[in-house]
Structure formats: C-alpha cells, structure tokens
Amino acid sequence: MAGLVIANWKMHGSLALIEAFSQQWRGLPRLSGVDAVLCPPTPYLGAVSEACEGLLLGAQNCAEQVEGAFTGEVASQMLAEMGCQYVIIGHSERRSLYLESDAQVAIKARSATAAGLHPVVCVGEALGQREAGQQDKVVSEQLLGSLAQVPCDNLVVAYEPIWAIGTGRTASPAQADAMHEVIR
Known part of the structure; x- marks a missing residue:
C-alpha cells in the first residue's frame, strides 16, 4: 500500500475555500508512493471531486444502515456513488x-x-488513560471491538491520540511508534 495522507476538514470550508485550495493543489508536486485523501463536509464532496484532480475523496462518516427512513444519514453506497x-x-x-x-x-x-470503500477506523486514548499507562489496553480493545468481522483487505487504521487533538500537544515519535506496534 502507498503512503497515505488524510486531511479531515471537519465542519469547515466553503465553495470559495475549495476553489482556492484546488488552485494550490494543482500547483503542488506529487510525491511518488503517497496518496492524498481529502475528507470535506458531505455537501462539498461533489465540488472537491470536480475541482481537485488527482486527490482522492473521502467522507467523514457513514450510516450504519444501507437505506431507509434515517433522515440526515448517508449510506456507504451513496458515498461510493459520489466518488468517495x-x-x-x-x-x-x-x-x-x-x-x-x-x-x-x-x-x-x-x-x-x-x-x-476503504474504511479509515480511528482509535486513540484520552490523556487520563495515557497517564495511567492504559493506552495499549484501550487501543487494543477499540481495535478488537471496532474490527469485529470486518475484512481487513482495504482497511486503514488511524491512530489519533485524543489528548493531542486541538490541544497544541503532540505525540512524540517514540509514542507514535510504540502505538503503531500495538496496532500491528
């Protein structure tokens, strides 16, 4: 598998931002062996797909259900049809x-x-869990529960230490390496 860089815009962005981003994207050199995935808010999937050639498209979430009366939910098949x-x-x-x-x-x-689709399954521990030395146990339990009966051929596991999201704190390379060993 190629290296993978995934950007999650969360609930940010606009059509103007997509246009500006696409102009910058077109000017960037491509790295051999690295795929880039952009996960914009669902309403912008089509615009990103049209504007950013060579960029892989991802969604931020999918429904548990395949179809039905689930207002506001988006089925995986719908996302695939949108080009995700x-x-x-x-x-x-x-x-x-x-x-x-x-x-x-x-x-x-x-x-x-x-x-x-390639599911990008996120796992990670909270600060209190890390400080208590429980990070390996927490992430292992998340993996076992989250991957039950899931084919692993097209699966991506993303480690995101919860204590580092939006806090200005970052996991050290040694912490990330240790967790990658647990995940493997």
Whole structure:
C-alpha cells in the first residue's frame, strides 16, 4: 500500500475555500508512493471531486444502515456513488459527542467495505488513560471491538491520540511508534 495522507476538514470550508485550495493543489508536486485523501463536509464532496484532480475523496462518516427512513444519514453506497474512495469511521468526536460504540464502528466499517470503500477506523486514548499507562489496553480493545468481522483487505487504521487533538500537544515519535506496534 502507498503512503497515505488524510486531511479531515471537519465542519469547515466553503465553495470559495475549495476553489482556492484546488488552485494550490494543482500547483503542488506529487510525491511518488503517497496518496492524498481529502475528507470535506458531505455537501462539498461533489465540488472537491470536480475541482481537485488527482486527490482522492473521502467522507467523514457513514450510516450504519444501507437505506431507509434515517433522515440526515448517508449510506456507504451513496458515498461510493459520489466518488468517495475512503470514509472516516469512529473518529473520537463521533465516539464522544454521539456516543458511537466500537460495535457501531464495526457495523459502519463492514458497510463501507461492502460498498467498496476503504474504511479509515480511528482509535486513540484520552490523556487520563495515557497517564495511567492504559493506552495499549484501550487501543487494543477499540481495535478488537471496532474490527469485529470486518475484512481487513482495504482497511486503514488511524491512530489519533485524543489528548493531542486541538490541544497544541503532540505525540512524540517514540509514542507514535510504540502505538503503531500495538496496532500491528
């Protein structure tokens, strides 16, 4: 698998930003062996797809359900039809704000895989868990629960230490390497 850089715009952006970004994107050299994925808010998927040739498209979330009366949800198959190749699943914000469980993450990952998408399953520990030395246990449990019966052929695991998101703190290379060993 090529190296992978995934940018998540969260609930930021605009059509004007996409236009400005696409102009910069067109001027950037491409790195051999590195794929770039942009995950804009869902309403902007089409605009990014049209404006940013050579950039892979990802969604920030998908529904557990395939179809039905689920207002506001977007099925994995719909995302695939919109040109997405990747979908972020189990982001810490989804887990904390919407109380998404490992079991729900697994359902979404299976749905994404069935639709031909690469699920990007996020795992990570909170600061208190790291300070208590529980990071390996926490992430291992997330992996086991989130990947239950999920085919791993097209799967991406993204380690995001929750304590480093938007805090100005970063994981050291040694901390990231140690966690990558746990994940492997």
